[in-house]
Amino acid sequence: MSPLALRLHERRARKAPRHLREERIRLADGARTTVYVARYDARRTDVRVVRLPRPQPLEAWCRAEGQAEALVGGFFARPHGTPLGELRTAGVVREHVPFDAPFGAVRACLHVAGGHVAVARRDELDAAPAGDLLQAGPLLVRCGRTVPGDDEGFSAGAHQFDSDITAGRYPRAALGVKRDGTVLAVACDGRADDEAGLTMAELAETMVALGALSALNLDGGGSTSLVCAGRLRNRPRESHGVVLEGGRAVSTAVVFRAR
Numbered sequence: 001m002s003p004l005a006l007r008l009h010e011r012r013a014r015k016a017p018r019h020l021r022e023e024r025i026r027l028a029d030g031a032r033t034t035v036y037v038a039r040y041d042a043r044r045t046d047v048r049v050v051r052l053p054r055p056q057p058l059e060a061w062c063r064a065e066g067q068a069e070a071l072v073g074g075f076f077a078r079p080h081g082t083p084l085g086e087l088r089t090a091g092v093v094r095e096h097v098p099f100d101a102p103f104g105a106v107r108a109c110l111h112v113a114g115g116h117v118a119v120a121r122r123d124e125l126d127a128a129p130a131g132d133l134l135q136a137g138p139l140l141v142r143c144g145r146t147v148p149g150d151d152e153g154f155s156a157g158a159h160q161f162d163s164d165i166t167a168g169r170y171p172r173a174a175l176g177v178k179r180d181g182t183v184l185a186v187a188c189d190g191r192a193d194d195e196a197g198l199t200m201a202e203l204a205e206t207m208v209a210l211g212a213l214s215a216l217n218l219d220g221g222g223s224t225s226l227v228c229a230g231r232l233r234n235r236p237r238e239s240h241g242v243v244l245e246g247g248r249a250v251s252t253a254v255v256f257r258a259r
Contacts, residue, residue: 017229025188025206031169031196035188035206036226036233038069038256042181046257047112049073049132051094055081055249058225059232071185072173072218072225073252074136075161081251084160085135086122099135100160103153108137108216110175110254117183119175119214121152134252138166140174140204141215147204165220169197171236172220175254176212184210185256187226191237222248 016022023035040047052061055076062070075084083096085107098104104122111118113131121139138152150156150166158164171190177183186207190197198206200217207215225247226233236244 016233020228020233023206023210025198027196027198027202032194033169033188033190033196033198034234035186035198036228037210038071038185038226038228038233040069040183040185040256042115042117042177042183044259045183046115046259047117047183048255048257049087049089049110049112049134050253050255051083051087051089052251052253055251057232057247058250058253059227059230059246061253062227062230067255067257068227068230069185069256070225070227071175071187071254071256072223072250073254074134075219076251077160081249083251085137086133087135087252088129088131088133090132091128091130097160100157103157104135107135107152108139110134110136110216117177117181119177119216134254136218137216138200139214139216140200141176141207141212144179144208144213146201146208162221165217166200169199169202170221171224171234172198172200172203173218173224173226174203174207174215175218176207176210176215178211179213182211183256184212184215185226185254186210187224187234189235189237190224191239191241192235195235218254219250223250225250 077097087096189195236247
């Protein structure tokens with residue numbers, strides 16, 4: 001049992017594709033929340049970072065583009081939705097608002113190149129990496145263990161966000177990689193009486209329980225979005241609990257295409 005007394009009860013979602021599962025989680029204080037987990041075989045899946053042409057709900061973008069599988073990407077800056085954190089596609093730096101120094105040099109990234117999917121801190125990657133790079137964070141799991149503390153400076157750098165994203169339970173999204181190369185796309189509900197959401201530490205524990213060797217946090221709150229088989233599977237909510245039908249507009253995504 002984890003230090004959080006976190007327990008996963010796996011179940012197949014009704015009429016869901018085979019690679020999608022729902023995990024009903026009981027937390028240490030008895031609260032519960034629902035986690036949606038999509039699993040992709042990296043040997044048979046092309047993983048890509050996408051900059052949406054304009055901010056829009058992920059499900060709507062997937063429908064328009066004929067894309068069946070996607071997870072919300074990184075953060076964005078208001079009011080125009082410019083990606084927040086380094087962003088590269090096909091090795092080219094795309095428009096973004098950098099994280100303030102010194103945090104931009106260390107915050108965790110998803111890096112995809114040559115069919116290899118990696119999660120690492122920015123200072124562990126090449127200065128100008130090939131392929132796709134999406135910077136978000138914090139790093140949740142390294143070598144199969146949770147990463148403690150906030151050495152990526154999200155509390156200190158909270159002014160670039162709506163709030164301190166490390167504080168409290170919220171809807172959250174994460175991407176993980178298992179030892180066998182399976183990629184985990186994860187989203188959790190929250191902001192409802194029967195959906196507590198997760199703290200950052202609880203999200204990290206969840207990723208370890210799911211078998212992640214490495215994992216990073218992605219954009220959450222009302223932006224939390226996981227699309228499988230063309231449908232939004234989680235229930236995004238505003239801070240006051242109102243359901244965002246179709247989800248909030250987002251600026252970047254991680255997409256999964258069968259090879």
